[in-house]
Amino acid sequence: MTRYFLAASCAALIAAAPALAHYGMIIPDDPMISQEDGRSVALTMSFSHPFELDGMVLDRPVAFSVTHEGRTTDLLGGLQDATVMQDKGYTLDYPLERPGTYVFAMEPQPYWEPAEDAFIIHYTKTYVTAYGDDEGWDTELGLKTEIVPLSKPFGLWEHNVFQGIVKLDGAPVPYAEVEVEFFNDGAGATVPDELMITQTVKADANGVFTYAPPSHGWWGFAALNTADYTLPQEGADKAVELGAVIWVHFEDWTGQ
Amino acid sequence: MIRALAVLALAVVAPTGVAAHQLVVFASVDCEAVTVEVKFSNGRIAQKGDVRVLDGENSLLMTLPLGRDGTARVPLDRVDHSGGLVIEVGTGSHDNYWIVTPEDIAQKCGS
Numbered sequence: 001m002t003r004y005f006l007a008a009s010c011a012a013l014i015a016a017a018p019a020l021a022h023y024g025m026i027i028p029d030d031p032m033i034s035q036e037d038g039r040s041v042a043l044t045m046s047f048s049h050p051f052e053l054d055g056m057v058l059d060r061p062v063a064f065s066v067t068h069e070g071r072t073t074d075l076l077g078g079l080q081d082a083t084v085m086q087d088k089g090y091t092l093d094y095p096l097e098r099p100g101t102y103v104f105a106m107e108p109q110p111y112w113e114p115a116e117d118a119f120i121i122h123y124t125k126t127y128v129t130a131y132g133d134d135e136g137w138d139t140e141l142g143l144k145t146e147i148v149p150l151s152k153p154f155g156l157w158e159h160n161v162f163q164g165i166v167k168l169d170g171a172p173v174p175y176a177e178v179e180v181e182f183f184n185d186g187a188g189a190t191v192p193d194e195l196m197i198t199q200t201v202k203a204d205a206n207g208v209f210t211y212a213p214p215s216h217g218w219w220g221f222a223a224l225n226t227a228d229y230t231l232p233q234e235g236a237d238k239a240v241e242l243g244a245v246i247w248v249h250f251e252d253w254t255g256q
Numbered sequence: 257m258i259r260a261l262a263v264l265a266l267a268v269v270a271p272t273g274v275a276a277h278q279l280v281v282f283a284s285v286d287c288e289a290v291t292v293e294v295k296f297s298n299g300r301i302a303q304k305g306d307v308r309v310l311d312g313e314n315s316l317l318m319t320l321p322l323g324r325d326g327t328a329r330v331p332l333d334r335v336d337h338s339g340g341l342v343i344e345v346g347t348g349s350h351d352n353y354w355i356v357t358p359e360d361i362a363q364k365c366g367s
Contacts, residue, residue, distance in 0.1 A: 035355055039360070099280060131282055133282070
C-alpha cells in the first residue's frame with residue numbers, strides 16, 4: 001500500500017512538473033531565401049517548450065532587431081500579435097532588400113518561472129541568408145549573452161555538426177552548459193524517455209560546443225548562465241537565468 | 257511572376273559545373289536604372305565579365321561589360337522592361353543571373 005502510494009505520488013509530481021526546457025524562438029518560413037522565393041521573409045516569434053509544442057506567453061519583447069552588413073535596425077514596432085502554439089506570440093514579414101545574412105535578435109521581458117523560483121531571459125537569434133550570399137553568417141551581435149556560430153547557422157545537412165562559442169558579456173564561457181531541443185512541428189518525433197526531449201552538451205575550456213542532430217528540421221541551442229544580478233519578485237530578490245539561444249535549420253540529405 | 261521568370265532564366269543560363277565559389281549576382285532598381293552588382297561567394301568583387309540583359313520573352317536586349325568595381329548600370333529607358341528583365345552575368349568560368357520582376361520596378365517607381 002505504502003509503495004503504491006509513493007509511486008502514484010511520484011508519478012503525479014513528475015506529470016505535473018516535468019523538467020521542460022524553455023526556449024525563445026524566432027522561426028523564419030525559410031532560412032535561405034532565394035530570389036525565386038520572393039523578396040521577404042516571414043518570421044514567427046514565441047516562447048515555448050518546442051519539442052512538446054507547448055506555448056507560453058511571450059509578452060512584447062524589450063528589443064527586436066535585425067542586423068545586416070553591420071547595421072542594426074529596430075523592428076520592435078513592426079511585430080504583429082499572433083497566437084503561436086496556443087499562446088501569445090508575434091509575427092513579422094520583413095523585406096530583404098539586398099543579399100547577405102540577416103540576423104534577427106530578440107530580448108524578451110524577464111519571464112517569472114515559479115517552478116524554478118527564478119526569472120528567465122532568453123536572448124534569442126536566428127540567421128537568415130538572402131539571395132545566395134552568405135556573407136555575415138558568423139556575425140556577433142554583442143548581446144548580453146549569445147552563441148556565436150562557428151559553423152554556418154544555415155545550409156547544414158542533417159547529421160552535420162553545429163559548433164558555436166558561448167559568450168557572456170563578450171567573453172567565452174568555459175564549460176558552459178548548452179541545452180539542445182528539436183522543434184517538433186509536424187515531425188511527430190517521440191522519445192523513449194523524457195531525458196531525450198532536451199539533450200545537453202558542455203562547451204570546452206574555450207566555450208566551444210559541438211552537436212550533430214539526428215534529423216533535419218529546426219534545432220534550438222540554449223546556453224544557460226546565471227546573471228550577476230537579481231530581480232525583485234513579491235519583495236524578494238530572485239535569480240535570473242540568462243539564455244543565449246540560437247535556432248539552426250538542418251536540411252534533409254537528398255543523396256543515397 | 258518570379259517563379260515563371262526563374263524557369264525562363266534557368267533555361268537560358270545553362271549551369272557550367274560546380275565551382276568552389278559561386279558568382280553572386282544582384283540587381284537593384286531605382287526607377288531610372290537597374291544597378292547590377294557582382295561578386296564571388298568569398299566576398300571578392302568580380303572585376304571582369306559580360307552582362308546580358310534579356311526581356312521577359314527571352315530576347316537579348318543589350319550586352320555590356322562589367323566594371324572593375326563589379327557593377328553595371330542598365331538605364332530603364334533603353335530597355336523594354338514591361339515583362340521584367342533577366343540579368344545574366346558571365347565571367348568566363350562562372351555565371352549566374354538575377355531576375356528583375358515588373359513588381360520590383362513598380363515598387364521602386366511608386367506605380
